[in-house]
Amino acid sequence: MEWINESRVLIVGLGLIGGSYAKALKRIGYNVYAIDKDPNSIDYAIKNEIIDDGSTEADPELISTADVIILALYPKDVCAWILNNQHLFKPGIRITDVTGVKSCIVDDVQNILRADAEFIAAHPMAGRELSGVQNSDDTIFKDANYIVVATDKNTEAAVEWCKRLGRILGFRRVSVLSPKEHDRVIAFVSQLTHCIAVSLMTCTDNEHLVEYTGDSFRDLTRIARINENMWSELFFANKESLLKEMDLFINEFCRIKELIEQDDAEGLKEKMRLSTARRALFDKKKN
């Protein structure tokens, strides 16, 4: 069994992901505390033994006794929270996060952070079409990927520690990327796909279509139930990469449209063969 030595974990932001972290860590035996401005979330989590204790305020006691802080906040709140509270941090503390964009956060945080603390970013690529600690579920990590996002400022020890955290949480695959690499990859595999799903649901008044759909439409639009505050923030925070990937996709989609317009059966089949081969490899790698 892998382990991280620190025993008091403080989770800031007890939503779906924060709550799922709490469940996973508490189950293994860590002492887990949480700060969330919603009293219902804290009450629920204490009553259901998801956390040991919690507060709706930036409680100095909870912050100053934490060995590890996990920031499960919206991207724009990460830096501010650290600025406001780092005077309370235990020396040598390790801080990580769960946000879906990195370039816009990591440098800023590492620039303002106390010299005796270390911030090592991570992106747990798991979620549900529901929010809140009440819907948290650490089994969503089981088949999912966890990306440690490291910079030159990170120590080898912190990178290793963060990888260990990912494995402890139960993620299937843990990898390491730079903030730039992370944001480019995420723009493609996550943000672009959400733009597609939303477009499919909004391009036509298709409410009645449920009667005529196969699995394909259902699969492609599952993620169209979307938290608009979080996702719009993620899109704008990664605007440049996302727009680039959207263009890449549009070009290819229009190329396929052209092949159909021109009755180019061989060209279309060639695309389908490539798509099939790549997706098959994908399935294979998964297993």
Add this chain to the structure above:
Amino acid sequence: MEWINESRVLIVGLGLIGGSYAKALKRIGYNVYAIDKDPNSIDYAIKNEIIDDGSTEADPELISTADVIILALYPKDVCAWILNNQHLFKPGIRITDVTGVKSCIVDDVQNILRADAEFIAAHPMAGRELSGVQNSDDTIFKDANYIVVATDKNTEAAVEWCKRLGRILGFRRVSVLSPKEHDRVIAFVSQLTHCIAVSLMTCTDNEHLVEYTGDSFRDLTRIARINENMWSELFFANKESLLKEMDLFINEFCRIKELIEQDDAEGLKEKMRLSTARRALFDKKKN
């Protein structure tokens, strides 16, 4: 228990769907026969008791004794098969199909068909990313939709019969559309989504991306493993409708891109709220 009275069912084309029909009907107690040019498919199906008997030829005995014929062929082969074999049909026979496009088939078939036979088209909206009778599985019908595609030439009795067949096969929802309506709906919910999935896999060399994907990319590309012969035929057979739906989608996708470019957070959130509301309704209707 609903029932169709005819007891000898002949399935022409014993692939994934033909085989799944055979399994469902055999289980209920029908005598099921099949014609398929591939001897391995026929042998496999007989050995595994998926059919009672079969042939690799248009066997006059099998055809002339059938009470019902189900054509599980590629669209372009449907008309030719009927033309070549209808002299053998039992008077009063009912014929249905499983093809994914209808306008290009139904009129032609109904025009050439013997006056004492009736063709009533149907589209079982189920499938797998595998082909062949060896992969057939009638549980794929359980959560799926079945569309009866009727014209003015069809009798009320045949429409009712075909709806009953859909329910007997185990489909969750059975509905009736005209060929034109069917093809427009299918262009959107099925063909467009396959174009998107293929584009996502071919727009960039993304083989390594499996390490960094969440469920969203996996969901959106599941159907990118595609039978290029069947799907290119379906696309071209429904070209006009498909191109229209592709344009509709591109326009909306570009509109969302514009909102991001222009930092229009409120406009983007509005799209996401609409998408969420529609998809939620969709989930609700499903259950």
